[in-house]
Amino acid sequence: MSSESITQQVPSMSRRSRWARVKKSMGEFSLSLYGWGGYFFLYLPIVILVIFSFNDSRSTAQWSGFTFDWYGEMIHDSQIILSLWNSLFVAVISTIISVVIGTLAAMAMERHVFRGKLLMDAVLYLPIIIPDIAMAIMLLIFFDISGIGFEPWKVSLFGIRLAVPYSVIISHVAFNISFVAIVVRARLAQMDRTLEEAAQDLYADTWQTFWKVTLPMMMPGIMGGALLAFTLSLDDFVITFFTSGAGFNTLPVRVFSMIKKGVTPKINAVSSLMLVFSLALIGISLLLRKGGDEEPTIGIGL
């Protein structure tokens, strides 16, 4: 700003600098237009999706009035409710398992030197890089050949009977470990090692040091990793679809099979609900990040 006002006061430079200024502001304008255009392109469909979940008609293209009917219908659709519970169950269990394994993997990677560490490092992050479909097919082949996994884990939650194939949980753990490990490792790398030395100096043995100092210090990273894993598990379609066998639906898989029979605003309602849920999780992770402690933590940073 100040440089502009100065150039205005210097007449000999005015012509050249005015053109430079116009060029600069044009550049800034088109850059922001481009930026907003990008956001518009990405988020407009989502906004439309949410709007049409309140549409008082079977159409998802023509607006004919406001209603909550589709949400009501969604709640009373036992198939949807069952698949929602399946999704939550798979997400919770796979998150817990992958948080434990992922955290241990992060500690091993960050703190120890061992034979084949480089290879382990690459393998650990592979699920992030390779396409879902490749991972899905690999897992399917694995379960098929080994013959394990397709039998269901039967549980009863709040009167609803679930039968969740182990294969789905194992698959979700398989890809979630990587994400947890990345987030926890980033946190661990920032951590001051002398804090652990200080604990040992104050008579805490190795275990006490871990529980009293290392773990609490890692906690923001672990929570961030857990939320990420939970969201990814909840949203996953491809891998679940391939590894679930017949008759098992998580919410995204259920939505997919509903679409095959025709798209109604009920699908919009389900999708909107998932959207709200995901946003809430991201919000929580941001809050955790803020409320954690001194250093900024990589929460959901992918």
Add this chain to the structure above:
Amino acid sequence: MSDGLAVELRQVVKRFGEVTAVESVSLQIQHGEFFSLLGPSGCGKTTTLRLIAGFEMPTSGDIIINGEMQGHLPPYQRPVNTVFQHYALFPHMTVAQNVAFGLEMKKVSKDEITRRVGEALELVHLGKMGSRRPKQLSGGQQQRVALARALVNRPKVLLLDEPLGALDLKLRKAMQGELKALQEQVGITFIYVTHDQEEALTMSDRIAVMSAGHVFQVGFPEDIYENPNTRFVADFIGETNFLHGTVHRRGPLAEIAIAENVILPARWASDELPAGSSATLSIRPEKILIASGDEKPPSDGEFVSVPGQVAEVVYLGTDTRYVVRIVDGVQTVVRVQNLEMGNKRFKVGDAVMLHWRVEHGRILKE
């Protein structure tokens, strides 16, 4: 307690792969002593401290604390506590929880913990800060918390790793006095690592000067300053003039020739060297008197007198710093306290006489 030493190091060696950080260090530290490890960065002083704390294990040699061999005991089984350079306060705990940590690990009763934490915080003048988080405190306050957290355990020995290094100059000066007073009050042995010679001189009962993994000299501050036994120590502690020459005559009071007809008597700082071998005479700038040619040195004691020419005069407030050329290529710095107002006695180009007491000149090995 059998040998009456707080800490003893016997030929301790520490290697990290190819690199030797500590090379055969032996030290004897008395109970209640304020002992400093002084040296430039990378000299092995922090490694020595970490060996005593148990964060590193010696490659060879023994460490004995309070009469007990430490061997490979982990840090949490040693009767010492450490104040870390950047304090290493636990950010997820309050100040009081930080201070209570060691006592909780030792399973001290709740009531006693509360009492002792209160006392420790009072000791460092932070009585009302117990419920704050370390992040909410200033650097100086964090430093006090680190001290309280260590002292509350009543260790036999307190290890301090450049604890004032992160503070600004003024606060550092204030904390130096406070630390020393605190040490006298609690009577705990302090082993203090620093690269700041002034800090070491002001606070310590004794100092060990280290370089390249070796201990060069151990002694009282005035001993280290007045009687450095090596070139390194003379150079590292304070300012000094080095006059290079050859040994002209041996004997308890040797003579060293720094130019063809400039032969100066001085004491040996170490073992005598044969005549003809090269040596260095070290003389502190403030020990030299600068006078005009006809002025006589004081009549008490034996003086060395050398003529010279003033090459540079710098007024420094408390004193004036002269650079005097003795012969071509041989210069010496003289510091004169400004007892009078503002008048510089000598100008550049003046012919002067330098006098110093024979015992202040020390001959060091090259």
